[in-house]
Amino acid sequence: MNRIAFIGGGNMATALIAGMIRHGAQPGGIAVSEPRAEALQELSREYGVATYTDNLDAAEGAAILVLAVKPQMLAEVCRNLRPAVQKYRPLVISIAAGIRVHQIERWLDAALPVVRCMPNTPAMVSAGATALYANARVSAPQRAEAQHVLDAAGLTVWVPDEEQLDIVTALSGSGPAYFFLLVEALENAAYDQGLSRETARALAAQTAFGAGRMLVESGESAATLRQRVTSPNGTTQAALDSFRADHFPAIVARAVDAARRRGRQLSEDMESML
Ligand SMILES: NC(=O)C1=CN([C@@H]2O[C@H](COP(=O)(O)OP(=O)(O)OC[C@H]3O[C@@H](n4cnc5c(N)ncnc54)[C@H](O)[C@@H]3O)[C@@H](O)[C@H]2O)C=CC1
Numbered sequence: 666m667n668r669i670a671f672i673g674g675g676n677m678a679t680a681l682i683a684g685m686i687r688h689g690a691q692p693g694g695i696a697v698s699e700p701r702a703e704a705l706q707e708l709s710r711e712y713g714v715a716t717y718t719d720n721l722d723a724a725e726g727a728a729i730l731v732l733a734v735k736p737q738m739l740a741e742v743c744r745n746l747r748p749a750v751q752k753y754r755p756l757v758i759s760i761a762a763g764i765r766v767h768q769i770e771r772w773l774d775a776a777l778p779v780v781r782c783m784p785n786t787p788a789m790v791s792a793g794a795t796a797l798y799a800n801a802r803v804s805a806p807q808r809a810e811a812q813h814v815l816d817a818a819g820l821t822v823w824v825p826d827e828e829q830l831d832i833v834t835a836l837s838g839s840g841p842a843y844f845f846l847l848v849e850a851l852e853n854a855a856y857d858q859g860l861s862r863e864t865a866r867a868l869a870a871q872t873a874f875g876a877g878r879m880l881v882e883s884g885e886s887a888a889t890l891r892q893r894v895t896s897p898n899g900t901t902q903a904a905l906d907s908f909r910a911d912h913f914p915a916i917v918a919r920a921v922d923a924a925r926r927r928g929r930q931l932s933e934d935m936e937s938m939l
């Protein structure tokens with residue numbers, strides 16, 4: 666694999682680097698730049714990657730540049746990277762939520778191959794889900810290289826239309842938080858009804874893990890698996906009836922739409938940045 670530089674060494678960059686190393690990438694071929702000294706020390710100690718405080722130093726000679734800073738930082742970060750991208754013309758991979766390819770190209774002031782993707786935090790345990798979108802300048806080998814980086818984090822899918830990445834962000838990008846919220850609520854409900862905190866937490870987490878594994882490994886739909894738990898007039902039926910009476914599907918649909926619209930807004934908020 667060609668030299669790859671991560672700009673920003675936070676949660677997602679660390680998850681992606683961990684996945685790459687687990688999948689046999691050479692630490693010497695990975696550079697990270699990040700202003701937080703303790704994060705750099707951790708990345709160097711844990712994974713043996715080359716660390717920098719200056720983004721241009723990390724990007725020096727990189728064939729792949731992964732933009733892993735917050736969306737609000739991206740314009741400034743790209744502008745500062747101009748000398749390196751114009752010299753080395755790397756494949757740019759952005760993981761920033763919302764920010765469009767044309768904005769990245771404008772801020773880098775270069776017509777480059779750009780892959781935008783949306784991973785998620787389960788990448789930390791190689792169980793991530795990532796959708797990718799490539800602009801027309803991305804060659805077939807570069808597409809394969811981008812996919813290789815994200816494959817190390819878990820499942821990958823390509824989407825044909827950049828707009829779909831906002832839906833992906835609302836589904837799988839933010840999605841882990843929705844499941845964590847449900848587990849928190851389940852844990853609290855069981856605790857309120859008399860289980861110890863420890864027992865409620867362990868059972869709620871293992872139930873989420875078991876349900877997730879069944880969904881991925883059984884090849885059956887969520888609806889089929891749900892029906893198999895639900896004995897007629899049994900306990901599950903009582904809970905599902907209560908969820909439906911409280912309009913659970915509509916609650917979820919509204920939340921997903923709010924996340925999708927926020928992705929669009931993040932991009933529009935940054936549109937004035939030259
Ligand atoms: N956390 C998540 O679940 C997901 C996040 N994303 C996207 O990934 C990107 C990063 O998110 P996280 O890793 O969660 O955030 P984070 O805050 O953990 O990481 C961002 C890192 O960038 C560093 N940074 C700040 N200014 C910088 C600069 N000028 N140059 C270089 N590094 C700088 C920060 O110190 C921080 O460590 C965001 O754009 C987000 O939209 C995408 C998918 C999922």
Ligand SMILES: O=C(O)[C@@H]1CCC=N1
Pocket residue numbers: 762834838839
């Ligand atoms: O909340 C966010 O904006 C990022 C993008 C997807 C997950 N976390």
